Amino acid sequence: MTSKIQADATQTSPESDEPETLRTSAGAVPTTTGPIDVRKPDRWRDRYARRLWLTDLVALVWVVYGTQIAWFGLGNVEVSIREDTRISDVSYWVFSAILIAAWMAALSLADTRDYRVIGTGPTEYTSIVRASFFLFGAVAIIAFLSRVDVARGFLVISLPFGIIVLILERWLWRQWLVAKRLAGQYSARVLLVGSRESVAQVARELARSSTSGYRVVGACVPSGKVADMIDGTDIPIMGNVDSISRAIAVTNADTVAVTSTDELPPFKVKQISWGLEAGQQHLVLAPSIVDVAGPRIHIRPVAGLPLIHVETPKFTRGQAFAKRMTDLMLSIAGGVLISPVLLALALLVKFSSPGPVLFRQTRIGYQGRQFTMLKFRSMVTNAEDLLPGLQQQRDAGNEVLFKMKNDPRVTPVGRVMRRFSLDELPQIFNVISGSMSLVGPRPPLPNEVAVYADHVHRRFLAKPGITGAWQVGGRSTLSWDESVRLDLSYVENWSLLGDFVILARTLRATIAPSGSAH
DSSP: OOEEEESSSOOBOTTOSSBOEEEETTEEEEOSSSEEEEOOOOOHHHHHHHHHHHHHHHHHHHHHHHHHHHHHOSSOOBOEEOSOTTSOOOBHHHHHHHHHHHHHHHHHHTTTTOTTTTTSSSHHHHHHHHHHHHHHHHHHHHHHHHTEEOOHHHHHHHHHHHHHHHHHHHHHHHHHHHHHHHTTOSSEEEEEESOHHHHHHHHHHHHHOTTSSEEEEEEEOTTOOTTOBOTTSOOBBOOOGGGHHHHHHHHTOSEEEEOOOTTSOTTHHHHHHHTSOTTTSEEEEOOSOOSOOGGGEEEEEETTEEEEEEOOOOOOHHHHHHHHHHHHHHHHHHHHHTHHHHHHHHHHHHHHSSSOSEEEEEEEOGGGOEEEEEEEOOBOTTHHHHGGGGGGGOOEEOSSSEEOTTOTTBOHHHHHHHHTTGGGTTHHHHHHHTSOEEEOSOOOOHHHHTTOOGGGGGGGGSOOEEEOHHHHTTGGGSOHHHHHHHHHHHHHTOOHHHHHHHHHHHHHHHHSOOSOOO
């Protein structure tokens, strides 16, 4: 149903999802007169969930029946019934259909298609894995208790194969969703509510990831005036905190994000929630806590207050052991695998320019201890002596890190190696010796550490890595503050799964390198 509301707001164009605007020197701002065309909210969440349901079903039918046919052939093989003669013969075709239905139900009960987990982060994938293991565990228990002897090979193959296919299918959908979100579609339309400073901060954080599914369309601040803008952004102010209902209608927002409550009247957040349409409009509380991973955040209701507990970073012996074992296994296996490449690169460096094959440099590592980092030599031997004369010619890096896109000290072979990060391969021996990790913060030089602010020293709570959040996040295109933020976020929110994600992104970045002036 479409209704017309006369208010201090904009008129929505019938050809566009965006409100009509007037142009001023400040940019596009809402007009203050005219009727509002209040539309039905975009049901993209429901459409996307239905598509996921359909492709999940196709994937599971293919996996389960494909496994059955591969294991038994096309014959009507019957489930073995041991002792309970009350149970009639049930063919595997029926059992497979029941398994598919149960698997679909498990995915639904685990909220794997919920809009809160789709499109970003690992929760969607981990929920699929947990639901699948829970289902097969339940099948095994039921089969044992009912003394029905289901072929173990059938189940053992179906489980991992099904998980892999489901995750691949969801990953393909995520790439499609990312493309849509980059085009401004399939995203929550967010109205920010709070102080000007908190609104601006949250808006900047959301803008860092345009693929996360949150598109800010307006803001309401305590002293807001229509036709104004949030400082440093192009986000229009739609009025004060008493104008939220009208602002939702004007912007067609489906999500209200409260960024701060200090300047809001008592019970205002509850009143906002009462005014939202159930199931179609959503309320989000966005406290000014950044770079904190989900596992560290816990909500505990106490006397009606939703207290947010943020755990301090924990570095247990078990975590350290798991990371070290992973480093050792992958680095040793990788070293054996790439040994021909290492030998070929060593010969190229040796015969292409005078000097040693390996470049040894003192870096600062875990807990601030010095170590010698290994790299294939990619520069002339007197590169350090030439550095002072190049300081004014830097065209990359940042205020702490010296970088040049076309550094004259780099040899022709070194230029190719640096483009694909091949010069860093000898660091695999640093990993084996224990001075580095496969994934971690960037190993800094002593002169860089000398100018660190106090909080930056938290980077040394983890071993430096061959790759890391900084390397896959933009490398020399990042500012110093952004580099530090990524490394500290990694250190404080470390997880083994996160390491594997960074390694995968590193492989992709190596194939299509960017920002690699190092």
